[in-house]
Every structure is written in C-alpha cells, then in structure tokens.
Amino acid sequence: MGCIQNYDDLPMNWVGDWAGRRAALTPQRTALYDSFTQKAYTFQDMNDRAGRVGTYLADVLGLRKGDVLTLICRNRIESIDLYLACGKLGIILAPLSQRLKKPELDDLMARLQPRVLVHEHALAELVSTLSIPASVQAVINIDDDRHFFENVILKTDPREVNIPLAMKDRCLYVHTGGTTATPKICIVSYRQMIWNSFDILATGLAGSYQKVLITFPFFHIGGWNTFTPLFHAGITSVLLREFNPGLILELIHEGRVENFGAVEAMLQFLIAHPKFGDTDFSCLKAITTAAAPCSKAVMQTFLDKGVPISQTYGMTEAGPSNFAYIPRSDSLDELLANSASIGTSMFHCDAKIVDQESGREVESSEMGVLCLRSPHNFDGYLDDPVRTGKIIDQDGWVYTGDLAVQDQGGLIFIKGRADNMFISGGENVSPEEIEQALMKHPAVAGAICAGIPDPKWGQAPVALVVFHADRSAAEEELKAFCRDHLADYKVPKQIRPVAELPLTGAGKLNRNAVVTLLS
Numbered sequence: 001m002g003c004i005q006n007y008d009d010l011p012m013n014w015v016g017d018w019a020g021r022r023a024a025l026t027p028q029r030t031a032l033y034d035s036f037t038q039k040a041y042t043f044q045d046m047n048d049r050a051g052r053v054g055t056y057l058a059d060v061l062g063l064r065k066g067d068v069l070t071l072i073c074r075n076r077i078e079s080i081d082l083y084l085a086c087g088k089l090g091i092i093l094a095p096l097s098q099r100l101k102k103p104e105l106d107d108l109m110a111r112l113q114p115r116v117l118v119h120e121h122a123l124a125e126l127v128s129t130l131s132i133p134a135s136v137q138a139v140i141n142i143d144d145d146r147h148f149f150e151n152v153i154l155k156t157d158p159r160e161v162n163i164p165l166a167m168k169d170r171c172l173y174v175h176t177g178g179t180t181a182t183p184k185i186c187i188v189s190y191r192q193m194i195w196n197s198f199d200i201l202a203t204g205l206a207g208s209y210q211k212v213l214i215t216f217p218f219f220h221i222g223g224w225n226t227f228t229p230l231f232h233a234g235i236t237s238v239l240l241r242e243f244n245p246g247l248i249l250e251l252i253h254e255g256r257v258e259n260f261g262a263v264e265a266m267l268q269f270l271i272a273h274p275k276f277g278d279t280d281f282s283c284l285k286a287i288t289t290a291a292a293p294c295s296k297a298v299m300q301t302f303l304d305k306g307v308p309i310s311q312t313y314g315m316t317e318a319g320p321s322n323f324a325y326i327p328r329s330d331s332l333d334e335l336l337a338n339s340a341s342i343g344t345s346m347f348h349c350d351a352k353i354v355d356q357e358s359g360r361e362v363e364s365s366e367m368g369v370l371c372l373r374s375p376h377n378f379d380g381y382l383d384d385p386v387r388t389g390k391i392i393d394q395d396g397w398v399y400t401g402d403l404a405v406q407d408q409g410g411l412i413f414i415k416g417r418a419d420n421m422f423i424s425g426g427e428n429v430s431p432e433e434i435e436q437a438l439m440k441h442p443a444v445a446g447a448i449c450a451g452i453p454d455p456k457w458g459q460a461p462v463a464l465v466v467f468h469a470d471r472s473a474a475e476e477e478l479k480a481f482c483r484d485h486l487a488d489y490k491v492p493k494q495i496r497p498v499a500e501l502p503l504t505g506a507g508k509l510n511r512n513a514v515v516t517l518l519s
Contacts, residue, residue: 200229
C-alpha cells in the first residue's frame with residue numbers, strides 16, 4: 001500500500017456532482033427561488049433536472065469530458081441546469097457575455113472551439129450575426145417557439161451520467177477584461193471552485209443566511225462564485241434574470257432576501273428607485289460590495305436602514321474571492337469609518353504588498369502591488385503561457401496589478417491600478433481595446449483612452465483622438481462607431497479631438513494627462 005501523492009489528481013465521484021451530493025443530503029430543502037417565474041425548486045428537483053440535461057448532452061449530443069459548451073444567456077435556471085449537468089460529465093462550461101459585440105464574441109468563440117452553443121431566444125439576433133466555428137455541432141435556442149429546453153431536453157429519460165473527476169479538471173472557461181485589447185480566458189478548475197467555497201464559508205461571508213440573492217451575471221465568475229458556495233452549503237439562491245432594482249426592492253420587502261452582493265452602481269439604482277423609501281428592510285441582514293470601493297454616502301443610506309454594508313475583493317485569477325471586511329464590533333459606525341478598506345485576506349489566502357520595481361515586500365503604510373496566493377488560484381490563461389507567466393510566479397503568487405496599502409491595524413486599502421485598466425460599473429475596461437476600436441474609424445489617426453471618476457459607475461471611459469489630415473468626425477459619429485465594435489460600457493462618454501496625443505517624457509501615451517484634461 002502506498003500514499004496518494006496529490007489528491008488534486010485523484011478522480012472522485014463527488015467532484016463536480018454538486019447536484020447529486022446536495023440532493024442526497026437535503027433533498028427537500030429549497031435550493032432555488034426563480035424570481036422571474038416565481039417558482040421554487042428543491043435540491044432534489046435541481047438534481048433531477050441536471051440528470052436529464054446531462055443525459056441529453058451525453059447521449060443525444062455526444063458530449064464527453066473536456067468538451068466545451070458555450071452559453072450566451074441571462075441568469076436563468078437553464079444556465080444553472082447546464083452548470084450542474086456539466087459538472088456531472090466534466091464538460092467545460094464557457095459562459096459568454098451578451099454585452100459583448102460580434103468582434104469580441106467571434107474572437108472568444110474562435111479560441112474556445114466549443115462543441116455546442118446554447119443561447120436564449122432574446123439573444124437570437126445577436127447569435128445570428130456570429131461567425132460560428134466549425135467545431136460547433138449544435139446551436140440550441142432554449143426558449144424558442146418550441147420551448148426546446150423545457151419540452152425536449154427536460155423530457156429526456158435520465159440515466160446516471162456522473163463520472164469521477166479530479167479537482168485539477170477544468171470546470172469553467174471565464175473571459176475577463178485586462179490591460180490588453182484581447183480578452184483573456186481564465187482556466188477555472190474544480191479545485192478553484194471548491195476551495196473558494198471553503199474560503200467563503202470559513203471566513204464567515206455566508207453567515208447565518210438562508211436566502212441570498214444572486215445579482216452578478218453568470219458570464220462573470222462572480223455569478224458562479226455566489227451560486228456555488230450557496231449550493232454547497234444548502235442555502236437558497238434567489239435568482240434574478242437580470243438586474244431590476246424595482247424587483248429587488250420587492251423581494252427585500254417580501255422578506256425573500258437576507259443578503260446580496262453588489263457593485264456601487266447597483267446600490268445607486270436601488271436608492272433612486274421610487275419604491276426605495278417604502279421598502280421594509282427588516283429581513284435584509286447585510287450587503288457586501290465588490291469591484292471598487294463604495295462611497296460613504298451610499299453606505300450611509302443603507303446603514304440608516306439598519307443594514308450593514310462592507311467590502312469584499314477578489315479577481316478571477318486569484319479567487320474569485322480573496323478579501324473581506326469582517327466587522328470587528330457591532331457598531332455600524334465602524335463600517336463607515338473603514339468604508340475604503342477591503343479588510344483582510346480570507347481564511348485560506350496569503351497576501352503581500354510588494355514594491356512595483358524591486359518585488360520586495362514593503363513595510364506597513366507603504367504603497368505597493370498586492371499579490372495573492374491560495375489553493376483557489378486559477379490554472380492560467382487558455383493557450384497563453386506568456387500572459388500566464390506575467391501574472392503568476394513559480395511560488396504561486398498572483399500579481400493583481402492593484403496598488404494597495406496596509407495600515408497599522410492590518411487593514412488593506414486599494415489605491416488604484418499599477419497598469420492602465422480601470423473598472424466601470426464593476427466591469428474591467430481596457431483602454432487599449434477602446435483605442436484600437438477608435439482607430440478603425442477612417443478619420444482617426446490616433447487615440448488615447450483613460451478612465452475618469454464618475455458618480456454612478458465609479459469610473460467612465462473618455463478619449464482623445466487625432467484625425468488624419470483633411471478628415472474629421474463628430475463625437476456622436478465616433479460613439480456610434482464604437483458601439484458597433486464594443487460593449488456599451490466601453491463606449492467613451494467623451495471623445496475630444498486634439499492636435500496631438502499627450503505623451504510622457506519617455507514617449508509613451510500619457511493617460512494621466514487625459515484624466516486631468518477631461519475630468
């Protein structure tokens with residue numbers, strides 16, 4: 001008899017079979033409340049659905065472990081059905097954002113080489129414009145006139161399809177913005193999702209909640225990062241098809257939601273909604289914010305309602321969850337006093353702040369780049385070892401690119417980006433991607449983009465352009481041109497023509513000058 005060298009390599013029946021394991025433990029407990037259809041589903045219901053979907057994927061479509069299934073869909077129960085079914089079979093789910101435009105989606109599809117593309121009917125027009133790779137053997141519209149998912153896939157006679165998977169096996173391909181124009185595709189293993197659940201539960205973020213609203217979209221890791229630990233812990237997920245402030249306030253008022261995560265823009269929409277003043281918040285126990293610091297004014301509005309609100313922090317490559325501000329007292333004033341802090345690293349996550357040039361660890365109160373290491377690091381970028389090598393070193397440290405400071409009490413504060421990327425409404429935005437889109441316009445000879453402070457979105461993209469001789473274009477024309485090539489949140493709010501682009505002393509584009517000029 002010998003010892004197993006690495007349990008990450010050992011196939012086990014439970015890995016990925018979240019539906020089967022939870023149904024065996026708590027079959028009649030409520031797993032999901034779909035706010036769109038107003039239907040509730042038990043964990044046994046979810047396992048039955050996953051079994052039927054898994055049988056269809058395996059027996060009808062012929063999908064096997066390692067095949068890729070792309071999904072363009074809002075947060076529907078069918079998305080969860082596919083996630084749970086893929087987990088039984090080792091199929092890699094690759095959710096794609098419906099906010100992206102044809103050039104962006106075509107690029108991702110070409111690199112993913114999926115066997116199947118699944119989409120909802122509301123997005124059929126977008127899907128019809130895409131250049132579908134030859135690898136795709138089936139395109140499935142889940143709710144067309146035939147209601148295909150419900151009337152065909154869910155009517156499949158199920159069989160036991162679960163296969164043993166190792167924790168190192170691939171669970172998701174998640175695209176993410178970055179500091180270059182080409183989107184990155186993160187390899188997310190079962191190990192990463194499992195350990196992230198452990199960390200969320202061990203750190204206390206699940207609290208004593210029984211009903212948690214999922215606000216983040218499933219094309220982000222944030223959506224699955226919310227759903228998976230809730231499902232693991234047997235907590236009810238409240239499903240929101242898309243962000244709807246009026247519906248959220250109704251769910252809160254009805255006592256259906258005890259906790260949810262949000263970016264500040266979401267909270268501002270809630271506050272601005274006519275129903276906000278009359279909403280009963282007594283059942284809402286806490287809100288966690290992510291992506292960027294939440295302003296004191298917004299925090300105060302919810303604190304006045306008796307709802308604690310605090311920050312979390314993470315990134316797809318290193319978490320997705322890595323930091324959380326856990327209150328050290330029962331005082332709501334403490335949360336407001338430390339509103340800018342992301343708290344401390346989670347239970348199973350190492351963190352250090354290093355000098356950007358030397359790589360040495362800095363002293364307390366000295367600014368540097370935040371680096372993270374945990375068993376829920378990602379497994380690199382798909383087919384991109386160069387990019388992977390730039391973000392994670394041989395000792396497992398992920399270079400976040402975020403500038404941070406630790407205070408004397410051990411709390412961490414994010415101060416900005418070490419690179420050019422900025423965050424708008426919770427979305428990563430690459431200035432280079434916007435610049436390249438602008439320069440495709442026949443009148444534009446050069447472009448520079450940056451993010452400037454915005455009261456609603458945190459930061460918003462703006463741009464300066466230089467025109468070719470004897471050519472010009474109006475601002476609205478350039479914005480419309482960008483909308484054909486970029487997701488709406490990437491379209492610059494301002495585009496101003498200049499005689500020459502601002503440069504640094506080293507001859508590089510000076511984005512700080514753009515911020516100064518257009519703020």
